[in-house]
Amino acid sequence: MIHSLGLDIGGANLKISYVSSDEKKIKYKKIITRYFPIWRRGKNRLLPTLRETLSYLPFKKYDIIAVTMTAELSDIYFDKKEGVNHILDTLVKIFPEDAIKVLNVRGELLPVDDARRKYIEVASANWYATGWFTSKLAKNAIIIDIGSTTTSIIVVHNGIVYAKGLNDLEKLRYGELVYTGALRTNLAAIVHEVPYKDEMIPISSEYFAQSADINLILGNISEEQYIVDTPDGRGTSYEECLARIARVICGDLNILTEEDIIEIAKYIYNQQVKQVIKGLERLIRNITFNIKEYKAYLAGIGGSFLGREALEKVGFKNIYELERYIGYDASAALPSYALAVMGIEYYKKGV
């Protein structure tokens, strides 16, 4: 049996997937997503939080720990170099250094020393694991992974992960990364105005409400799926979400009706779908093959609604939810799960 851990150290969430497998197939898996906004909790909390989260796993010994990260972009670090090094410093305090392998943007699993030297190519490489996993499902495919904060769009072409951008800046440029997510996106970063009483009203620029408020009101997510902090520190009930959205035009529940707020929520949701569509269009503009004929997969907490709507509107026809194959937990934490599986393949080849 091979015991593999996949770690995705994100800026907002820690995602940990444990997979054990014999020579033929996966025998057991356990996935944990832990909300950990590193810029708020502080980088020194990373070590104890990781330790505590790992304690929830039923197994303590791993043959390989495959790691990817996006937390290095957080402004708790001055630059990516500081971020990558601090995250690796933390991991070597928990795991034997030899067992840690760090994913880079070409799909290689690097030893820690190498990863430190090549910090630019291990920064925000998590999308590669998602693409690699998708390539096991179809020779030609596209996958949209919509998490709490961001949307990744990855193409598989002739069995190979096909990416134009190799860092976040390039990915924004080529439509492979859209900085919009199902939970944490500030509504003021999605729209500048909203409908109210038959006209468009400019909105407040404060962080009064986020995409989770919209998605809860519209029934796209449940209260259990609202796993991030609320902007006002209040709860995640239907009424509290309504109140946050009302404040976006400086209103409250004494001034706006439920219907007013639902109309605003629907408008903002549609604009967020358009953000994903714009990303898809940007991506399609830069490739020559007819990707709309490819199989399209959905992952992440926002895949089944935001991702599906965007793909359908752009003209994709064969759309599949990854959840059906690997379960909701693995789909919602896809890069970490994909990486744990990748770790098993790597370990098999190595021995």
Place this chain on the structure above:
Amino acid sequence: MIHSLGLDIGGANLKISYVSSDEKKIKYKKIITRYFPIWRRGKNRLLPTLRETLSYLPFKKYDIIAVTMTAELSDIYFDKKEGVNHILDTLVKIFPEDAIKVLNVRGELLPVDDARRKYIEVASANWYATGWFTSKLAKNAIIIDIGSTTTSIIVVHNGIVYAKGLNDLEKLRYGELVYTGALRTNLAAIVHEVPYKDEMIPISSEYFAQSADINLILGNISEEQYIVDTPDGRGTSYEECLARIARVICGDLNILTEEDIIEIAKYIYNQQVKQVIKGLERLIRNITFNIKEYKAYLAGIGGSFLGREALEKVGFKNIYELERYIGYDASAALPSYALAVMGIEYYKKGV
């Protein structure tokens, strides 16, 4: 001698103006602006912070304390009713209740009991004081007051404050309030994309940088004027502002050059000017007289750059900076200063 205090309890700043005046004219004034983000410090810090700030004034006895507020909109309060009441609860612990008068949206100074009952009309009434002060300068005028967070546009017509909107929601609707400011505005709430290497790149939706970073880079404000918290908790040096702006497209100072970032800053600044212009156009659309011929005044920390550019582009010709008449401190804290002066007039009439 009459001793008057004007208090503007904002969501991000406490502004306190002390004015003493004899029968004829103002003899002494002292203005204090104290950064106090109530949603971060907590509402229980309001009382000690106010007490401490007042201790910097050389005089301790006031005949009248004229009060206005916008902090009631902060999401530290569930709704405006809770906010207004908590702010008034705090003030009666410091001052004799009889001396406190609360401004409403019709320019009346209400006793505390009345203000509690009429909480909707004392909420965010600070613009009235600004308008009233402007009406002392010209019979027909417009004033743009651009603070750290918001832009107020107030019209004086035939000597009277002429406002279509009586609360923040209506003011957004009529262009009298634009939710953009010189220091605290999230850049992701101003633009969705920025220029980089001859094309437009979509940006991150995180709170990575704010308008103060842009304005410092472009020389519109000095480091001393950067009085608000930075998004990343780092300093306000030129280089630290550059780094924050770079992060908006997921870059850092190893990836982007100073020239790249200055180009981005200029673009975002121009888009912010456009936000103010849109507000002005919205306002002009709703009035029948030819306001472009009116005298135009600038106030607030952003008046002299953002406000001036917007007014000039819309076609105003007679533009004056209030700073020249009342000094920078009073202009930057205008509602509180105007209110202190209004308090003196009120007190004179009363006795």
